[in-house]
Amino acid sequence: MTEVLFYHMQNMKLESVLPPLLEKSLERGWRVVVQAGSEERADALDAHLWTYKDDSFLPHGTWRDGDAADQPVVLAVTENNPNAANVRFLVDSGALPADAENYERVVLMFNGDDTEALEGARAAWKDGKARGFAVTYWQADDRGRWQRRE
Numbered sequence: 001m002t003e004v005l006f007y008h009m010q011n012m013k014l015e016s017v018l019p020p021l022l023e024k025s026l027e028r029g030w031r032v033v034v035q036a037g038s039e040e041r042a043d044a045l046d047a048h049l050w051t052y053k054d055d056s057f058l059p060h061g062t063w064r065d066g067d068a069a070d071q072p073v074v075l076a077v078t079e080n081n082p083n084a085a086n087v088r089f090l091v092d093s094g095a096l097p098a099d100a101e102n103y104e105r106v107v108l109m110f111n112g113d114d115t116e117a118l119e120g121a122r123a124a125w126k127d128g129k130a131r132g133f134a135v136t137y138w139q140a141d142d143r144g145r146w147q148r149r150e
Helices: 014-027 039-051 115-130
Strands: 003-009 032-035 073-076 087-090 105-111 134-140 146-149
Touching (some): 014 032
Parallel strands (some): 003 105
């Protein structure tokens, strides 16, 4: 069954939250596609993932790359799945993809300080429940660690 995780970012930037979550996905042996809301956003994330740490980088590519199918993480702007990922991140509060049941996990990250993003997350929550997915809500504690909330 597809698991849909809702990550409520409040007073947090995607650029600081996304890389560790991608690293954990790779540690688990998962292939990941990250769907951004625009090409500009995908390009900014692409540059960031190469430089967010001084001592390492996160191996990834974009949908434009000829070897996207071989990449463990692919940044995309549409619902396609160029690397046969089993985990999909939606980083700009997108709706659940039509083929969400083809993923083990869909992670919807939304900005809690943005009313439109909150409304989109609520709509996606209802959609996920209606489609029979296991949905969970996550929020960071005071130390920035993700905690499941009921």
